[in-house]
Amino acid sequence: MRWLLAALLVGLFVLAWQGVASLESVDDLLVASPVETAEALYDEFGLLWDNALVTLVEVLLGLAVAVPLGVLLAVAMHLVRPLRDAAYPLLVASQAIPIVVLAPIFVLAFDYGIGPKVAIVALICFLPVTVNLLDGLRSVPPELLKLMRSLGASRLRSLRSVELPAALPYLFSGLKIAATVSVIGAVFGEWAGADEGLGRLVLLANNQLETPRVYAGTVLLTLMAVGLFLAVVVAERLVCPWNRKEKLV
Amino acid sequence: MTEPLSLDKVTRRYRRSPSLARGAAEDRDVTALAGVDLALRSGEVLAVVGPSGCGKSTLLELVAGLQEPDEGVVAVLGATGAAERRASCAYMPQRDLLLPWRDALGNAALALECQGVRGAEARRRAAPLFERFGLAEFEHVRPAELSGGMRQRVAFLRTLLPGRPVLLLDEPFGALDSITRAAMQEWLAEALAQEPRTALLVTHDVEEAIFLADRVAVLSPRPGRVVAQLDVDLARPRSTTDPEFVELKRETLEALRR
Numbered sequence: 001m002r003w004l005l006a007a008l009l010v011g012l013f014v015l016a017w018q019g020v021a022s023l024e025s026v027d028d029l030l031v032a033s034p035v036e037t038a039e040a041l042y043d044e045f046g047l048l049w050d051n052a053l054v055t056l057v058e059v060l061l062g063l064a065v066a067v068p069l070g071v072l073l074a075v076a077m078h079l080v081r082p083l084r085d086a087a088y089p090l091l092v093a094s095q096a097i098p099i100v101v102l103a104p105i106f107v108l109a110f111d112y113g114i115g116p117k118v119a120i121v122a123l124i125c126f127l128p129v130t131v132n133l134l135d136g137l138r139s140v141p142p143e144l145l146k147l148m149r150s151l152g153a154s155r156l157r158s159l160r161s162v163e164l165p166a167a168l169p170y171l172f173s174g175l176k177i178a179a180t181v182s183v184i185g186a187v188f189g190e191w192a193g194a195d196e197g198l199g200r201l202v203l204l205a206n207n208q209l210e211t212p213r214v215y216a217g218t219v220l221l222t223l224m225a226v227g228l229f230l231a232v233v234v235a236e237r238l239v240c241p242w243n244r245k246e247k248l249v
Numbered sequence: 250m251t252e253p254l255s256l257d258k259v260t261r262r263y264r265r266s267p268s269l270a271r272g273a274a275e276d277r278d279v280t281a282l283a284g285v286d287l288a289l290r291s292g293e294v295l296a297v298v299g300p301s302g303c304g305k306s307t308l309l310e311l312v313a314g315l316q317e318p319d320e321g322v323v324a325v326l327g328a329t330g331a332a333e334r335r336a337s338c339a340y341m342p343q344r345d346l347l348l349p350w351r352d353a354l355g356n357a358a359l360a361l362e363c364q365g366v367r368g369a370e371a372r373r374r375a376a377p378l379f380e381r382f383g384l385a386e387f388e389h390v391r392p393a394e395l396s397g398g399m400r401q402r403v404a405f406l407r408t409l410l411p412g413r414p415v416l417l418l419d420e421p422f423g424a425l426d427s428i429t430r431a432a433m434q435e436w437l438a439e440a441l442a443q444e445p446r447t448a449l450l451v452t453h454d455v456e457e458a459i460f461l462a463d464r465v466a467v468l469s470p471r472p473g474r475v476v477a478q479l480d481v482d483l484a485r486p487r488s489t490t491d492p493e494f495v496e497l498k499r500e501t502l503e504a505l506r507r
Binding site for chain 1: 310313314315335336338340342343344346348349350359360362363364391393407411
């Protein structure tokens with residue numbers, strides 16, 4: 001039922017899109033209709049796919065850097081109070097810098113290749129991971145930690161048996177945000193300077209007024225983000241099946 | 250022989266929250282317990298009753314080695330260090346605090362894992378107790394699917410599994426409905442009769458105290474001090490409607506009101 005409603009809304013959206021694109025007053029060069037977009041997807045699939053793969057690799061590498069780093073940082077900040085107090089402002093500041101400004105600087109610093117894209121994806125993805133996991137680690141009720149202490153548990157035992165499992169649902173919330181913003185990061189990275197990738201293809205096609213290709217590329221980028229999000233949802237259900245049924249006391 | 254558990258002129262103060270912490274030192278601090286003296290004989294069950302906020306939970310945490318007194322001495326089996334007290338006490342908090350991601354067996358086994366026993370071995374050692382606790386066939390059920398009484402029994406099992414000599418119970422049935430609570434009290438009374446332990450029970454339920462304990466100590470409102478101690482010389486199993494029981498209850502309630 002939930003899926004049906006969601007599909008219905010997407011269908012309505014596509015219909016409205018088609019309606020607007022078919023209006024006399026709307027220039028074909030400015031707005032591509034769903035039909036034109038589908039044609040572009042079909043006719044140029046090879047080109048789009050090759051570039052999509054490039055972007056996907058950037059996104060996945062960025063996440064592969066951001067997630068372990070974010071997890072390690074959160075655990076370190078959780079265990080060492082002074083580190084948390086010291087690092088938190090810097091952590092937030094790292095997100096306040098607009099990526100649009102940062103991307104060209106990264107390209108200058110790390111060269112033209114895949115490096116700066118991975119760095120940008122990693123930079124915008126690690127904060128939601130760190131902040132959410134840190135919240136999760138701190139969500140454990142103090143009585144439970146007291147109980148662990150009375151049972152003779154070491155700090156690491158409490159972390160492993162109680163705090164980390166309790167924080168898993170929070171980590172997955174962070175991963176869901178990271179999954180969706182990661183694609184945006186890769187696109188900004190490519191816009192700042194790249195010779196391949198879906199973001200660059202969309203930018204070029206925009207300049208060349210190849211509007212259906214812009215739309216087709218955008219659809220693929222959206223699907224990529226949605227796909228990553230769903231992968232996180234599936235992983236969460238596999239890893240913490242208790243989460244949906246009940247919370248920790 | 251040294252007493253299994255003794256408190257000697259124990260005082261515990263808390264710092265008020267910083268926003269309130271202005272003025273003289275005595276205004277900044279809240280005294281939770283003021284000069285509490287208590288001693289338990291081996292195998293004795295002592296119930297401490299008192300109004301909410303009289304420092305009952307503080308008292309238990311002090312004995313359990315989770316807090317240190319500001320004045321006075323807490324000794325468990327003659328040892329006064331917090332780590333030694335922790336190692337001798339089986340502490341059961343108010344809520345069951347079961348981990349939702351572990352099944353019942355895993356939750357019980359946690360107590361052994363905390364002492365360095367490996368997971369599979371801890372589960373193997375916890376398993377035989379499930380039958381005795383009326384939990385047979387519920388080993389692999391997650392807490393969410395257990396009733397309140399069963400959750401509490403799993404928590405009990407976890408508390409008793411390491412085999413520590415002194416049992417500390419902090420309103421163990423406070424979160425249960427009254428019918429389940431009565432059943433659990435009978436169950437605990439039976440368990441203690443079969444396997445006597447030195448136990449300190451903290452509760453605000455006078456009936457529960459008299460039903461379970463050999464002696465009842467009454468704490469005054471904050472700052473908590475012992476204002477009366479009553480021996481419960483009633484045969485077990487006890488009945489709450491027994492005239493002697495009712496008389497004791499009346500005496501205890503009177504001591505609470507003073």
